[in-house]
Amino acid sequence: MSAPSVELVKLSRSFGGVAALDGLDLTVEPGTLTCLLGPSGCGKTTALRIIAGLEHSDGGEVRVAGQDVARIPANKRDMGMVFQSYSLFPNLDARDNVAFGLRMRGWNAAKRRERAGELLELVGLSAHTDKYTHQMSGGQQQRVALARALAIEPRVLLLDEPLSALDAVVRVQLREEIRSLQTRLGITTVFVTHDQEEALSVSDQVAVMRAGRLEQCAAPAEVYAGPATAFVAEFIGTMNRLPGTLSADGQTVEVAGRRLVVRQGGTEAGPRSGGEVTVLIRPEAVRLEPAEDGTATVRQAGFRGPITRITAVLPDGTEVLSDVPSASAAELVPGRAAALVLDDAPVMVA
Amino acid sequence: MTASAPADVPAGVGEPAPAAAASRLRPAGVRAGRGRAGSARRTRRTRPADLLGLAPFAAYVAVFLGAPAYAVITAAFKDDSGNATLANVTTTLKDPYRHAFFVSIELSVLSAVLGAVLGLALAIAVSGAKRDGFVHRAVTTASGVLAYFGGLPLAFVFLATLGPQGLVTKWLNSAGYNLTQHGFVLWNMAGLVLVYLYFQIPLMLLVIFPALDGLRPQWEEAARSLGASRWQYWLRVGGPLLAPPFLGALLLLFANAFAAYATAYALSTGSVPLVPIQIGSVMSGNVLAGQENIGNALGLWMIVVVGLVVVAYTLLQRRTARWLR
C-alpha cells in the first residue's frame, strides 16, 4: 500500500472559549515530512492530536488518502505516534513495547519477536531488547518509542515534539536518524516542534503556525529566504529591523543609503505607497566594513566559529546584526566605525 | 518540573540535580565527585561522625519502641517466676486463643478484601471526574479524615445507626424489616466488617489514589494509537501496573484491621473473639493464675503476623515505586 496524503480542511477546535485552532488548511503529500512549527499555544499539538484521534475537532475535516477519518476511533486509525516523553509502558521491556501494536493486531509470539527485533536493530538498540524503561536513557527511550510506532507499519507517522525533552547532542543525532528512517521507509509524517532549526533541517515542508492559523507552508529554504509574513520572517532565523522609506509606487524602499526592491506577495496589508516602514533583512545580507567615516559603530562582536555576529549601532540608535566570516572580522572590534552595506536583493517590509 | 533523563545517563542512577550544584561550594582541595554520582561518594566519606546525628532518634526508638517490643517477646517465653518456658506460646496455639486468631484473620481478610475492591471501584469512579472538581476534592478530603477515624467514635456512630436504638434500625423496623431476626447485629462478623469498612475504604482510597494518578495519560494514548481497546489497555498495561499497589494496599488494610483494638473493644460483647481484645483482657487481669504471660505470647504472635504483612508491603512498594512515580 503506498503512502497516503493527509489533508486538514478548515480544522477548528476551541477549549473553553479560546480557539486553539481557527480554520487550519494543510496538505501533506504522500511519503513526505511536514513540520508543524510555531510558538507555544499556536495549536500545533492540538492539530496533531486531532489527526491521531485523541481529540475531536469542532469543525473541519481530517482526510487520509482523501477519506474523512472523523468516524474512525483513535485505535483504528493505523497511525503511529511518538510522544514527547514517558510514553513507553514501564511494565514491558523494550521488545515487548515495540511488539505491543503487533500483539493488538493478533500476531503470534514468534512473529512479534522477530519483527520487534528487526525494528530495534533499525534504531540501533539490538543490545537493549531486554531493558526496561527505567534502565534506559531519554534518547534510548525515544528510539524505542519510534520503533514501536513503526512496527505496525502505520499509514501515517505522528511525532509530538519527540526531541524536546532530550539533551542537545542527542537531539541533533536523533533528528537525523528520524529523518533518514522516514525517507527510507517513505512514510507520510507530521512532526510537531517549536524549534525552528529542527524544523528546517528535517522537513520537506514547514507549516508555520500562529494562534491556531497557518502563516505559511512551504519548503524550508523558501520559508527562510522568502517568508510570507513578518511573523514568519522573525520566527525563523533572525531578522534585522531597519527604518526605511517606501517609494511612492511601493516598489522600492530606501534604507541605510540604498534603494532596494521590495518583495511583493506578502500577505500583510500595509502602507503600499510612500511612508515610513520597517525593513526586514537577514544578518547575512548585511555587511560591515571598517571605515573611518562609517556611520555605524561596532558595539559587540560575538565569535561563533565560522562566522562572527557583529552588533553595531546606527546614529539613530538602531541596532544592526551582521554575520561576517570570522576570518574577515578581525578589525571589527567594539568602538570601531564601520560602513553598513546591504546586499542588493529584494527585502520584506513590515 | 519533570526531570527528563540527562544525556544518555540511565534514568535510575544518581541523586537529583542539587547535588551537582552543591559541589561547586566545596573548597577547592576536595576532589569533586564524578558527575552526578558525586554526592553519594561525598557522604560516604563523612559517615562515621555523621551517624551521631541519628543517635537521638535511634535512642528514642530503641527505648520507647524497642524496649516494649523486646519485653513482650522475651516475656512470652517466660513463666510467672521468670524461668524460660514454651508453655505460654504453646497454650496460645490452642483454643480459645487459636479460635480467636482465626476469627481475627477472618475479620481482617474480609474487611481488607471488601475494602480494597470497593475502594478501587470508588477510586476509579472518582478519577473519572474532573481533577480539581468538587467530587474529586470532596472524596480526597473525606478519605483523609475517615481513614484515621477509628476507635471509639466510630463504634458510637454505628451504634447510633444500626444499634438496637439506631436510626436505621428504626427506619427498617417501620418498613417491616427486623434486623435481629435476620441475624444481623453490630457485634457479629457481618456487623464488624461493615463497621471496619468505614475506615478501610478511605484508607484504600488514600493509598490507591497516588497509584492511579501515577498512570500517565500518555500510556493510555500510546496504547490507543497502537490499536488497543480500553479493555486491552487495562489488561496489558494498566492492570499490571496497578496490581502491585493494589496488593500492597490489601496488605496494609489487613494489618490495619488485624491490629485494631478500640472499635472492637467498644462494640464486642465477647461473642466475636478477637486477639487484641484477648490481650486486653489478660492485661486487666482476666486470666488464669500462672498464665500472666499469655498476653505477651499473644502479642508475640500479633507481631509476627502483622510484621510479616508490613514487610511484604514494603517490598511490594519498592518494586513498583519506580514505575508509577
Add this chain to the structure above:
Amino acid sequence: MTALISDSPAVQSPATAGPGRTQRRRPRAGRAVLLLLFAAYFFIPLYAAVDFTLGGSRRNMGHTLSVWTGLVHQEGFTTNLMTSLKIAGGTVLLLLVLMVPTMAWLHLRLPHLRRVVEGVCLLPMAIPAVVIANGILGAFKSWPQAITGSSWILILEYVILALPFTYRSLDAGLSAIPLTTMVEAARSLGASWPTTLWRVVVPNIRTSVASAGILGAALALGEFTIANLLLLNTFPIWTDQAGQQDGEVATTASMLILFLSWLLLMLVSQLGRGRAGKKSPKLRRNK
C-alpha cells in the same frame, strides 16, 4: 470502518460517534449511582449520630441542643479534655523536635540510610498499639510512677505511633527542596547549625512540618488503646466511661473529637492545596 467522503467543508458534528475522549467516557449514570451509594454509606451513620446527639432517640420527637450544651457540665469533661489537649500539644512538640532535625540530618548527610530509617519508622505499624501497651507494663516496671502513671508515658508513646506518617510527610517535604545547596549556602555565610535549621530549613518545609504536627495532634486526641490499657485518664477514656452510663453523652463527646480531628485535617489539606506547584506536570497537556 466506513469513512465518509465529504466534499463540502461543512461543520463536522463532534457528536457521540466522534473520535476522541467523548467516545470513551463511561456512562455517567452508572458512576453517579456508585457515588451515591458510597455517599449514603458514609453519611447516613454520621447523620444518625448527630441526630442521636440532638436527642433523636428520645420519645419526644423534638431535636434539642441540650446534650451539647450540657456537655461542659458533665463531670470530668473539662479536666479530661484539657488533659488530652495538653497531651496532644506535648506530642506534637516532642515529635517535631525529635524528627525535624533527624530527618534534615538524614537527608543532608546520610541519604543512603533513608531506606533504613523509613523501615524503622514503619515498625510501629508492625507492632500494634495493644502489644506496645503490653510491653510498656513489662519494660518500664521499674520506672518512676511520675512517668509511667501519668500523661508523660502517653506523650512519649504517641510520638512513636506518629512516626509512620511523620516520616512520610517530612521525607516528601525535604525531597522537594534543594536542601544540600541551601544548607551549604547558609553555612558558607556563617550560620550555625541551629540557625540554619531554624531559619533556612524549617521555613522551607513548613507544609510538611505542619502536616506532620497536625496529624500527630489528631492521633493524640483520639487515641484510646494505650491509654485504656495503661489505666490512664484522657478524653477518649472519659468518653468511654461516660458512655457506660449515658449513650448520648458518649456519642456527643465522640462527635466532638471527630469534629476536632476533621477540622485539623481540613487544615492539612488546605495547606496541601496551597502548594499547588507540587502537582506533577505529567497531568498537564502540552500546549
